[in-house]
Structure formats: C-alpha cells, structure tokens
Amino acid sequence: MIDLVHYFYNRSPRIKRDLLEAHMPISPTAFIARSLKSSAMYSLMLSILGAFPLVKAGFSPVLAVFIFPISFLIMYNMQLKIPKATIKKRGKEMDNEVLFASRYLLVKIASGRPLFNALIDASESYGVASKYFKEIVDNITFGTPIEKALEDAVELSPSTGFKKVLFQILNALKTGTDVTRSLQNTIEEIEDGQALEIERYSKKLSSIAMFYMLLAIVIPSLGLTMFVIITALLSIKLSAAVYIVLAVFIAMTQMFFISVFKSIRPSVNF
Numbered sequence: 669m670i671d672l673v674h675y676f677y678n679r680s681p682r683i684k685r686d687l688l689e690a691h692m693p694i695s696p697t698a699f700i701a702r703s704l705k706s707s708a709m710y711s712l713m714l715s716i717l718g719a720f721p722l723v724k725a726g727f728s729p730v731l732a733v734f735i736f737p738i739s740f741l742i743m744y745n746m747q748l749k750i751p752k753a754t755i756k757k758r759g760k761e762m763d764n765e766v767l768f769a770s771r772y773l774l775v776k777i778a779s780g781r782p783l784f785n786a787l788i789d790a791s792e793s794y795g796v797a798s799k800y801f802k803e804i805v806d807n808i809t810f811g812t813p814i815e816k817a818l819e820d821a822v823e824l825s826p827s828t829g830f831k832k833v834l835f836q837i838l839n840a841l842k843t844g845t846d847v848t849r850s851l852q853n854t855i856e857e858i859e860d861g862q863a864l865e866i867e868r869y870s871k872k873l874s875s876i877a878m879f880y881m882l883l884a885i886v887i888p889s890l891g892l893t894m895f896v897i898i899t900a901l902l903s904i905k906l907s908a909a910v911y912i913v914l915a916v917f918i919a920m921t922q923m924f925f926i927s928v929f930k931s932i933r934p935s936v937n938f
Contacts, residue, residue, distance in 0.1 A: 673701045676744075686751035689824045690758065691803070703747035711740040755826045761796045762827035767862070769797035770833050770855045778848045783837070784814060800830070815841055829858050872932050880925045888918045 684696045715736045772793055776786035791802035807817040818838040825831050836850040
C-alpha cells in the first residue's frame with residue numbers, strides 16, 4: 669500500500685503545494701492514501717450496482733469488472749481536484765475582502781500603529797479577511813520572522829490582490845521605505861482593476877441576459893403555448909408525464925442560466 673501511495677504521489681508533484689495553498693491540514697501522502705481508499709470504495713459500489721442492469725439486459729456480470737478501473741480513475745481525479753476547488757474558494761473570499769482589509773490596515777499603520785500590531789488588529793476585525801491575517805500573526809507569534817511570514821503568505825496566497833498588498837508591505841520592510849505610500853498606491857491599483865472587472869462583467873451580463881430572455885423565457889413560453897394549441901386542435905391526448913418532462917426541462921434551463929450568472933460575477937467589494 670505504501671509503494672502504491674508513493675507511486676501516485678510521484679505522478680502528482682503539485683499536490684504538496686496545492687495542499688499548502690488550500691491550507692488543508694493533511695500531509696500529501698495521507699491525502700493520496702485517503703483518496704485511493706475512498707475512490708476504491710465508491711468504484712466497488714458502482715461496479716456492484718452496475719452488475720444488476722447488465723444482467724437484466726442479458727449481458728454477463730463479468731463486464732461489471734471493467735466498470736471498476738474506469739470509475740476508479742474518474743473518482744481519483746475528482747479527489748485530486750478538491751484542493752484546487754478549495755484554493756479557488758479561498759481566492760474568491762480573499763478577493764471579495766481585499767479592499768476592506770487593505771484600507772483597514774492602511775488606517776492602522778497611518779495612525780502610527782506598528783506593523784505587527786496593525787496585523788493583529790486586522791486579524792481581530794470582522795470579515796473573512798481576518799482569518800487570513802490571523803494565519804500570518806500566528807506564524808510570527810510562533811517564532812517566524814515577520815519578513816519570512818509575509819513571504820510565505822505571498823507565495824501561498826490564492827488571491828492576486830492580497831499578493832500585491834502583502835508584497836508591497838514586504839518590499840517596504842526590506843527597503844525601509846514608507847509603508848503607507850506603497851500600500852495606498854496598491855489599493856488604488858486594485859480599485860482600478862476591480863472597476864475594469866465590473867465594466868467587463870456588465871458587457872458579459874448584457875449578452876448573456878439576451879440569451880436568457882430568448883432561450884429561457886420567450887421560446888419556452890411561446891413554444892409551450894403553441895404546443896398546447898396544436899395538440900388541442902389535432903385532438904392529441906398527452907399524458908401528464910409529457911408536461912412533467914417539459915416543466916423539468918424548463919426548470920433545468922433556468923438553473924443553468926442562474927449558475928452562469930453566478931459564475932461570471934466578479935469578486936469585488938467597494
């Protein structure tokens with residue numbers, strides 16, 4: 669089992685960095701071992717369940733054996749995507765709070781608070797960003813030099829905005845320049861970038877809204893009306909199952925467009 673874990677670990681060289689960036693408290697080998705076990709368990713269940721329809725269709729149950737390796741590879745690849753999904757979620761959370769956190773930090777530093785105390789205040793403030801500052805403060809408290817803690821935070825941050833903010837603070841510490849001026853310039857740069865994202869979002873939204881009106885409202889309503897009129901004129905009797913299928917199809921179309929609208933929405937917070 670150990671050799672198998674190391675084999676899959678060597679085939680996934682980025683898993684260690686992904687786990688660190690996702691802040692998942694598990695070692696790469698333990699994550700691989702857990703993924704292999706869960707994938708094998710789910711694949712075995714699918715193979716057993718797949719044998720019944722094969723036998724009912726007249727095929728040999730031995731064909732269910734081929735379900736196991738295919739489903740195992742699919743399940744295992746899905747398990748490997750968990751850290752990346754966590755990283756993406758963390759990045760969106762941080763992008764949504766980056767301006768608030770940066771302004772809060774700027775106010776504290778500009779008021780004369782030392783950088784470490786300003787980081788502590790930011791870690792104790794409300795909002796999602798506080799827990800990310802708390803991670804930096806905890807590293808410093810446990811003995812990591814402040815510059816090294818900021819370097820690690822820059823390297824492992826999934827948010828481009830936070831990378832810029834922390835990099836400017838780190839650069840100001842190393843060069844001895846004014847932190848407030850560098851931080852103010854970075855905040856203005858992030859504001860301009862988010863304004864451009866909103867502008868691009870408005871253009872995407874107008875085009876997708878047009879398709880939504882056409883495919884999810886106009887065609888289903890007019891099409892269903894014409895369908896009912898034609899079937900009534902031709903005296904075609906339809907079962908309730910047909911209307912249920914049509915209603916489910918329309919609902920799925922609505923859910924599809926809702927997911928599209930959510931996926932293109934930028935993570936900004938002015």
